Amino acid sequence: QQPVQSPQAVILREGEDAVINCSSSKALYSVHWYRQKHGEAPVFLMILLKGGEQKGHEKISASFNEKKQQSSLYLTASQLSYSGTYFCGTEIIQGAQKLVFGQGTRLTINP
Amino acid sequence: GAVVSQHPSWVICKSGTSVKIECRSLDFQATTMFWYRQFPKQSLMLMATSNEGSKATYEQGVEKDKFLINHASLTLSTLTVTSAHPEDSSFYICSARDPARETQYFGPGTRLLVL
Numbered sequence: 275q276q277p278v279q280s281p282q283a284v285i286l287r288e289g290e291d292a293v294i295n296c297s298s299s300k301a302l303y304s305v306h307w308y309r310q311k312h313g314e315a316p317v318f319l320m321i322l323l324k325g326g327e328q329k330g331h332e333k334i335s336a337s338f339n340e341k342k343q344q345s346s347l348y349l350t351a352s353q354l355s356y357s358g359t360y361f362c363g364t365e366i367i368q369g370a371q372k373l374v375f376g377q378g379t380r381l382t383i384n385p
Numbered sequence: 386g387a388v389v390s391q392h393p394s395w396v397i398c399k400s401g402t403s404v405k406i407e408c409r410s411l412d413f414q415a416t417t418m419f420w421y422r423q424f425p426k427q428s429l430m431l432m433a434t435s436n437e438g439s440k441a442t443y444e445q446g447v448e449k450d451k452f453l454i455n456h457a458s459l460t461l462s463t464l465t466v467t468s469a470h471p472e473d474s475s476f477y478i479c480s481a482r483d484p485a486r487e488t489q490y491f492g493p494g495t496r497l498l499v500l
Contacts (some may be wrong), residue, residue: 308491315492317491318387318491321487363429369484373431375425
């Protein structure tokens, strides 16, 4: 079943922060985050595995709450290059390998 | 990061012809590859899972006789759209799973336009 992402779209000014949420109705083994720019293929950002971890780089990080079956992607001090559509992909069973993607969150960063 | 190539990037063909799309993992061996279809402003729709040396597993509603998938080696999977029609026009994207990182890396995609 497709995970639900929120919000569907967000518009920010450069330097502002954003949070994108991904919720599943099923227990998750892993959550994968991707960013897709217009006309291009999705680019891998990070993976979070079962265990409730949080990881990421300096300004882009994510958390995974296993009990709540949800993950959040945090973008701080956003840059123009962060614009694009963000997708979460969920893996329900360890080893199932295939990902079910949310509907996407369109992020627009204005100068 | 891992690199996945896809060829061709653009295809324009006449209705009724067949189109073959190649997907290669360039710097890792992928026992599993995936084929997705994406319509404008929509999410990634998984079409099938391609396993090296075995038959592909198709998602519900995807015609296996129309979308032929072959995974001949650990670095190559192909998708053939047979007897293409205008409604098959779409953005087709492959991904390859890197078992060491437990994640998928996407190819650049193929835009198919059937006239």
